[in-house]
Amino acid sequence: MEVDLRKLKLSDQxxxxxxxxxxxxxxxxxxxxxxxxxxxxxxxxxxxxxxxxMKFIDDCWKVNLVAKEVA
Known part of the structure; x- marks a missing residue:
């Protein structure tokens, strides 16, 4: 899933x-x-x-979050 928050206000983000x-x-x-x-x-x-x-690309941040497997 990818969520683009760039058009939202900071509080909504x-x-x-x-x-x-x-x-x-x-x-x-x-x-x-x-x-x-x-x-x-x-x-x-x-x-x-x-x-x-986290990566900074083209004037925006891309944050990848991955849930770790529970053994």
Missing amino acids: LKKVNEIIEGDFKETSIITNEEAIIKIIPMQILNKKIKCK
């Missing part, structure tokens, strides 16, 4: 990111133009079994 992180997913990509989102995501996933990769 924060709500959407929270919904994604708290939801049930295996893999998702978030595209944002807000650096605040990039700073918040690592703190939110710290105690969850989620792997995160």
